Amino acid sequence: MSEVIEVSSEWLALREPEDARARSRELARAAADRLGPGPIAVHDLGSGTGSMMRWLAPLLPGPQTWVLHDWNPGLVERAADGGVPVDRDGRPVRVAIRSEELSHLEPGDLEGASLVTASALLDVLTLDEIRAIARACVAVGCPALLSLSVTGRVHLGPADARDDLFAAAFNAHQQRRVDGRALAGPSAVADARRLFVEAGWNAREETTFWRLGRHDPDLLAQWFDGWLGAAVEQRADFEVPAAAYRALRASHLRQGVLTATVVHTDLLVWP
Numbered sequence: 001m002s003e004v005i006e007v008s009s010e011w012l013a014l015r016e017p018e019d020a021r022a023r024s025r026e027l028a029r030a031a032a033d034r035l036g037p038g039p040i041a042v043h044d045l046g047s048g049t050g051s052m053m054r055w056l057a058p059l060l061p062g063p064q065t066w067v068l069h070d071w072n073p074g075l076v077e078r079a080a081d082g083g084v085p086v087d088r089d090g091r092p093v094r095v096a097i098r099s100e101e102l103s104h105l106e107p108g109d110l111e112g113a114s115l116v117t118a119s120a121l122l123d124v125l126t127l128d129e130i131r132a133i134a135r136a137c138v139a140v141g142c143p144a145l146l147s148l149s150v151t152g153r154v155h156l157g158p159a160d161a162r163d164d165l166f167a168a169a170f171n172a173h174q175q176r177r178v179d180g181r182a183l184a185g186p187s188a189v190a191d192a193r194r195l196f197v198e199a200g201w202n203a204r205e206e207t208t209f210w211r212l213g214r215h216d217p218d219l220l221a222q223w224f225d226g227w228l229g230a231a232v233e234q235r236a237d238f239e240v241p242a243a244a245y246r247a248l249r250a251s252h253l254r255q256g257v258l259t260a261t262v263v264h265t266d267l268l269v270w271p
């Protein structure tokens with residue numbers, strides 16, 4: 001098995017409210033319009049602890065079954081902690097979990113799916129894994145709502161001349177090789193769109209934004225640490241300039257003036 005890139009449940013919990021605010025409700029409505037009458041089955045890929053289910057279930061008709069796929073059992077097994085969400089008619093959803101690698105995803109794994117979803121996933125996959133997902137979705141023939149893929153565009157405030165330098169290093173880090181796997185990073189959503197369009201499918205995109213600021217200093221601080229840390233991991237020669245930049249941004253954070261807009265793309269595809 002390939003090395004698992006660890007994501008902590010604490011990080012997923014911290015980002016969940018901003019993810020929920022940022023995801024495109026218009027694309028969720030468009031996905032809902034393509035569903036027949038219930039019961040429906042939604043397969044969420046790279047589900048983590050189930051954030052997408054908690055956001056989307058109340059926007060869709062029921063009865064619903066959610067099948068959560070993630071290669072990290074320690075995350076997916078926590079999906080029902082705190083109770084299961086309800087569908088838009090108030091009925092609790094049924095939840096099933098599968099611990100598996102998406103590179104091995106086969107059409108049979110999505111059998112009976114009415115909708116496939118993923119959130120904050122595509123950019124941490126390889127092109128082969130994105131291809132496996134597209135192939136399986138096309139074989140099953142149900143729509144797929146693929147939310148919150150990073151585009152690599154980030155706007156920090158107050159603006160600093162060094163922002164673009166660190167952003168470029170961060171984006172290169174997003175496309176690094178991990179245990180022989182070349183991550184798709186910011187090109188993931190274009191890759192996914194192309195694969196579905198080549199199969200004759202329709203695609204609709206919305207640009208979606210994380211808007212980080214003093215209303216959520218913990219999320220902003222952790223996001224910034226991760227962003228700059230990844231840039232320095234990619235470019236060891238940036239360690240010295242990064243120290244001064246980090247100190248400046250820490251003072252902006254303490255003063256409550258630091259902001260970051262992180263640009264994502266949400267993609268809906270359907271046959």
Ligand SMILES: C[S@@+](CC[C@H](N)C(=O)[O-])C[C@H]1O[C@@H](n2cnc3c(N)ncnc32)[C@H](O)[C@@H]1O
Pocket residue numbers: 007012019045046047048049050051052069070071072075100101102103118119120121124125129
């Ligand atoms: C950034 S997290 C997003 C989790 C969740 N969708 C959310 O929005 O909170 C990416 C998730 O994808 C899972 N993942 C990454 N690569 C995977 C792969 N190749 N196969 C299966 N799961 C994978 C990780 O374990 C993690 O839970």
